[in-house]
Amino acid sequence: MAVRRIVLRAVAALVAVAVAIAGYLLVHGDFQRWSDESALDGACDGLLDRNTVRGVLGPGAVEVEHERRDAGLVGCEVHVHDGGTAEIRIADTARLGQSWDSLYEGSPGASALSVPIGHGWTGLFGADPDKHGAGTDPFKADEDDEVTASLVLKCTGASSIKGLSVTVETTLDKTLDDPSNRPQFAKIATSTAAKASKAQHCGAKLGKPVRSLDLPVNEDEYKPLGTAGGTCSGIPSARGVAIATETARGGAPHETCRLADAGLRKRYVLEGDYGPYAQERLLGYEEEGYEVAPSADTPAHYRDRDGRMSWTTAKCPDGLALFTLYPAAEQDDNGKSPRRHADLAHERAVLKAFAERSAKAHGCSAPLTP
Missing domain, CATH: 3.40.1000 (Protein Transport Mog1p; Chain A)
Known part of the structure; x- marks a missing residue:
């Protein structure tokens, strides 16, 4: 009888474990x-x-x-x-x-x-x-x-x-x-x-062991625009655009440059996207139903009607690269963002300089002129 009780306890324990596992899989799905x-x-x-x-x-x-x-x-x-x-x-x-x-x-x-x-x-x-x-x-x-x-x-x-x-x-x-x-x-x-x-039989070219890494760039690590040597390099300064926050360039599939005035008020955010990053951004524009959006078929420059952004594109070895400029909101008394006060000529020059240097660093063709 003692042996039988031991066996029954063991079976009960196994059943309890099985139930617990089944319950876990039921709750957690995949x-x-x-x-x-x-x-x-x-x-x-x-x-x-x-x-x-x-x-x-x-x-x-x-x-x-x-x-x-x-x-x-x-x-x-x-x-x-x-x-x-x-x-x-x-x-x-x-x-x-x-x-x-x-x-x-x-x-x-x-x-x-x-x-x-x-x-x-x-x-x-x-x-x-x-x-x-x-x-x-x-x-x-x-x-x-x-x-x-x-x-x-x-x-x-x-x-x-x-x-x-x-x-x-x-x-x-x-x-x-x-x-x-x-x-x-x-x-x-x-x-x-x-x-x-x-x-996956991808055959990708792999990098070397990573021996060192820079810190992510915090928002207070700004510098005079004229001294920028990374993602903000070569961008012309103008009234109201004097400060840059940037990272180094070095094969990043997504690049950012932030520009501000002397009072550190944000003016522009520039972004460059390559490979699948550009593909995902382009797909997002298509899904959002933009009347005119960047296309993977025809590189072009466009500034959207509401002044929310400007963009240009370039052909690269891994597909289309997308360069985007987002101006900071300039709100009037009604909370709207009129573009009549924007310096559109300088805005085009900023996007042109950012896109040209970024594209060259990635081995792409020259972007279309904004």
């Missing part, structure tokens, strides 16, 4: 979770490098949450006890506008500009200083930093896919203020990109 050492080998369809992930996140007990939404997107989260966390998204860039997240440009609403990863990679490195720090040293925080490294891979002609996007948000108990810590936040992204390219 999510699956493992918590043993082999979990890393199956995470994100086996596209993670176990040694790299361990080296970045730490040696503690691991838990993996895997999500696969469709054939164009693989995602997973890795949590290490008393260590770090990484959220990974791997996407086919040909499936833009479908059921996957937008390409990373920076933290939503963040004041800091993401910077190029460089080292031969096409990608961005960013964080939100408003969330993690304060005072004169916004990236020196008492809490963990959530930092994003996002890469774009261009596949060769022999591949069945055109490109891949690999985005990794990493949380570590390490401050970005220390330059020696920053490369840790890019390691999972670069190792995952290499494995994804091989698994």
Whole structure:
């Protein structure tokens, strides 16, 4: 009888475990979770490098949450006890506008500009200083930093896919203020990109190991426009446009330049988009029903009727590049934004200078003159 009771207890325990697992899967749908050492080998369809992930996140007990939404997107989260966390998204860039997240440009609403990863990679490195720090040293925080490294891979002609996007948000108990810590936040992204390219027969040209990274550029890191040497270089100054906030150039698929007056009031925001970033932006214009919008078929310049933005385009090795200028709102007593007071000639010159230098740095043809 004693033996029978033991057997019954064991069966009951197994049933309870099975019910718990079934309940978990019922509640969480496509999510699956493992918590043993082999979990890393199956995470994100086996596209993670176990040694790299361990080296970045730490040696503690691991838990993996895997999500696969469709054939164009693989995602997973890795949590290490008393260590770090990484959220990974791997996407086919040909499936833009479908059921996957937008390409990373920076933290939503963040004041800091993401910077190029460089080292031969096409990608961005960013964080939100408003969330993690304060005072004169916004990236020196008492809490963990959530930092994003996002890469774009261009596949060769022999591949069945055109490109891949690999985005990794990493949380570590390490401050970005220390330059020696920053490369840790890019390691999972670069190792995952290499494995994804091989698994998908992408044949992409990969970058080198990331040994150093610049800090994201905070909004108070402005300089006189005439001294700008990065994304704001060569832009002519004029009355009311004297201050620049910029990043370095270095293979970033999305570039930004912010211009302000001497009182630090924002005047213009300029953006350059390449490859899948430009494709996604163009698709967005089409879906929003613009009467006239940039086209992938015919590079052209246009200023929209309401003065909300101006743009021009250029032909590049990886498709069309899009350069956009957004003027700051100039509100009248009725809260509207009249354009009659805008210096349109200077606005055209600003967009022209930004687009020409950006296109040249990316090996593109000269943009059409605004």
